[in-house]
Amino acid sequence: MAWKQPYIWPLAALLPLLGVAVFFSDTGQRQDASHGAVVNLLSTDETVIGQPIVYPAQGKPKVTSVIVTMQPGEETGWHRHDVPMFGYILEGEVTVDYGAKGTRVYRQGDAVIEAVDWPHSGRNTGGIPARILAVFMGAEGVPNTQMLPAHAASAE
Numbered sequence: 001m002a003w004k005q006p007y008i009w010p011l012a013a014l015l016p017l018l019g020v021a022v023f024f025s026d027t028g029q030r031q032d033a034s035h036g037a038v039v040n041l042l043s044t045d046e047t048v049i050g051q052p053i054v055y056p057a058q059g060k061p062k063v064t065s066v067i068v069t070m071q072p073g074e075e076t077g078w079h080r081h082d083v084p085m086f087g088y089i090l091e092g093e094v095t096v097d098y099g100a101k102g103t104r105v106y107r108q109g110d111a112v113i114e115a116v117d118w119p120h121s122g123r124n125t126g127g128i129p130a131r132i133l134a135v136f137m138g139a140e141g142v143p144n145t146q147m148l149p150a151h152a153a154s155a156e
Contacts, residue, residue, distance in 0.1 A: 041088060042111035049101040049115045053084050059139030068132045070094065070124040078121045078148040083138035085114040092130030096122045099152075119152035 046052055055061075067090070070076070089110045097103045098120045105125065106112060114120075114134075124130040136144040 042086070042113065044113055047084070047113045047115050047118075048104065049098055049118060051116055051118070053113060054116070055137060056083055056139035056142045059141040062138050062140050064136045064138065064144060066134050066136075068134055070122070070130045070132070072124050072127055072129070074124050076122040078119050078150055078152040079145050080119050080148060080152075081114055081116055081136070081145055082143050083136050084116055085137070085144070086135040087112045087114055088133040090131040090133055092124060092128050093126030094122050094130050094132065095125040096120050119148050 044053075070092070087106070089106045089108050091108050093105065093107045095103060095105045098115060098118065101115070101118065104112075107126075138144050
């Protein structure tokens with residue numbers, strides 16, 4: 001029977017995942033209130049500036065997640081994302097200038113699908129460090145972010 005023991009731990013690790021599947025429907029809503037809360041952060045088919053979400057067609061799919069920390073007053077500089085990016089403000093406040101598409105302020109708890117292929121610049125406009133979870137839904141060989149010259153906003 002000792003030969004079976006190495007297989008017990010991987011199976012035991014999968015049991016909680018099976019339990020989670022039982023409590024969720026295909027809409028992501030929890031079906032049983034006895035197992036903690038599920039909070040829908042964001043559900044959309046377009047970016048913050050109204051673009052339809054389109055995933056890169058070339059390259060092997062690649063998801064990258066990072067936490068960006070910005071000190072009060074710190075700026076990102078003008079840049080653009082070539083792939084869809086989900087952002088969630090963990091702490092602080094960030095104001096993003098989208099040029100002709102306006103300016104938006106994001107605070108702790110806000111979620112956003114960032115503009116794709118559109119110049120923008122962010123600035124920590126709060127009094128504490130801002131922390132942002134950024135999840136890029138990209139592809140190998142396609143940059144997640146490209147830095148741009150300061151005058152990039154006037155081109156759009």
